[in-house]
Amino acid sequence: MRSDGSSPPPCSGQGTAPQLVYPPDQVLLPPNMNVIEVQLLPGAGNTVFEIDFANAGTDVRFETKCTAITSTRGQATGGCAFALDPTDWSYVATHNRGGDPVTVTVRAAPENLSCVSGSNSRMISYAAEDLAGGIYYWQSTTQNGVAGKTGGIFRKDFGNPDPTPEPFLTPGNLNKCVGCHFLSRDGLVMTYGSDDADSDDEYGDLKVVLYDVTKRTATATNLPAGFQTFKAAGHDMFFASDGRGQSNSPELLAYSGTTGQSMTSSLFAGLTGKRVTHPDWSRDGATIYFTLATAITGLSGYNLKDDLHVTNGSIYAATASGTGATNPVALVTAASADENNYYPAISPDGRSVIFDRAVGTTLATHDSYNNPNAKLFAVPATGGTPVELKKANYADGMTNSWPRWSPFVQTTACGCATRARRTSTAIRRCRPRIRAAITPSHSIPTARSRRSG
Incomplete structure (x- = not known):
């Protein structure tokens, strides 16, 4: 006026x-x-x-x-x-x-x-x-005046009136990048990947660290690369994928969540020829959800067997017992070689699985890594027809990726989908996926x- x-x-x-x-x-x-x-x-x-x-x-x-x-x-x-x-x-x-x-x-x-x-x-x-707890996420940082080469883990506690996020694990002036991380549901233990600040998307220089969140100290270092998930509502053990493809067998590797010591692995003999990756353990400890996929190899300049890039994925559920997992059953089966279902996440009440789906006729359009074509879907944990989450997929090219729930059973369950567009042509490991055109x-x-x- x-x-x-x-x-x-x-x-x-x-x-x-x-x-x-x-x-x-x-x-x-x-x-x-x-x-x-x-x-x-x-x-x-x-x-x-x-x-x-x-x-x-x-x-x-x-x-x-x-x-x-x-x-x-x-x-x-x-x-x-x-x-x-x-x-x-x-x-x-x-x-x-x-x-x-x-x-x-x-x-x-x-x-x-x-x-x-x-x-x-x-x-x-x-x-x-209110939403209990906090959110951990990766954010690009500037090191020695150079942006886009490295990043760290930041944290924002819900209920904290200060809007400024806390730098939780950052590389400082070291030539490192602190990247992909997996937090136990009790919030006490974390695994994270650390590699050189070279903006790459491969596991050749990646090491995994088991980290005590409360003490801010590393419990174990130099663990194998891969995707991890902690047991149920606690943290006494975790499963990990064979990230570098050291074995040709479809298996999940087990580790102690307190020492990082290797435990008995779970071999799914009936799934030979595929990769087991992206595990997520239900809060009640009864079920492991994972992606059964084909690793992408033979790309120009990329000849590794890392499970960072996979395609033609289907979502499976396996029964967890002790330190192992058995009886894998398909929950969402890829309709064709051009469909990729991946990154499953089970809700804290055990009723729904949210996951990514990318469909396309080229590797670029159905690769699991940083795919602008990815959309979010959900399916009942007991099986059924997947439903697209259209409110989350409200535009094309959103790179909707790696969804996560709040760890607690609440009236409002937070499906926190990390998602973003690239701001450059440099490929970065586990970029933040906070949706914003700006x-x-x-x-x-x-x-x-x-x-x-």
Whole structure:
């Protein structure tokens, strides 16, 4: 609104309307997340923005300038960011906890307020209950002034009013990259991979570390590469895939979760000729879910047998008993050689399995690694027809990948799908998959707010 109280007319120029990009439409957020960033493309000529959160009982408006978003290499993306501070987040979340969705829209105007343009809208909902625990994720970092070569593990505890994530395990000035990680459901133990900071996607220089989360110390080092999963709700043992393909047998390797000592492996003799990878152990300890796939070999410049790249995957369930697993049964079978089902994750109540599916006629379109073609599906743990999670797959080329649930049984189960597009042509190990068409920034712009309701 102008200083004289009048409203400016709609802008008529081409491309003046702002475009709201983030948050995703119809996303469900825990009330104690305490932070969210609105990301948008500003539209031609616009410098002043009003960001609205509204429904029948809420009318919260923020006036702000554009806080430019840059990539990890410091390059402009053309986007703007606005982050709610914890106080404003609490107001909106408290008033809408377990209630009707809140519609997010943006209005934009040039500096002289001669006209105004409106954006598309997105709907967000706040869950009825808080989410317990925290989230661990990988993030690219800059080392010695160079971006895109390395990264580390960061953590954000739900309920912590500070929106800044904690650098949990980072390489510092060492020429290392701390990458893929697997956390026990009790949150006490973790495995993670560490290799040279060379932005590659192979296991030749990768070593796995068993790590005590509470003590912040390594329990065992130089463990074989692969995908791991901890036993049930605890951490006294874990299964791992044969990541480098040292054996031609379809098997899961067992290790002590307290010492890292090798234990008896589980051989699935009836699955000869395939790779067993991506294991996930149910919270009740009864079942191991895994991908039965074909390792990709013979690509130009890539002649390894690593299970980082697999194709034609089917989802299997095996009975867990003691330190072994037996009786594998297909839960989701690949419909053809062009379909890949992978990265299964069992819900904490044991009822649903969420997984990735990529379909295509070329290796690039159905490879399990960093695939823009990947989409999320879910299937009952007892079997049935998989259902596409269309709200998560709301656009093409999203690279939806490696979904994870919250570790606890709650009314709101958090399927935390890590997902992102590449910002360069360099291949990086286990990139973060936080969906955003604009690279996230943590800058909080100065803003004025108006609340009602």
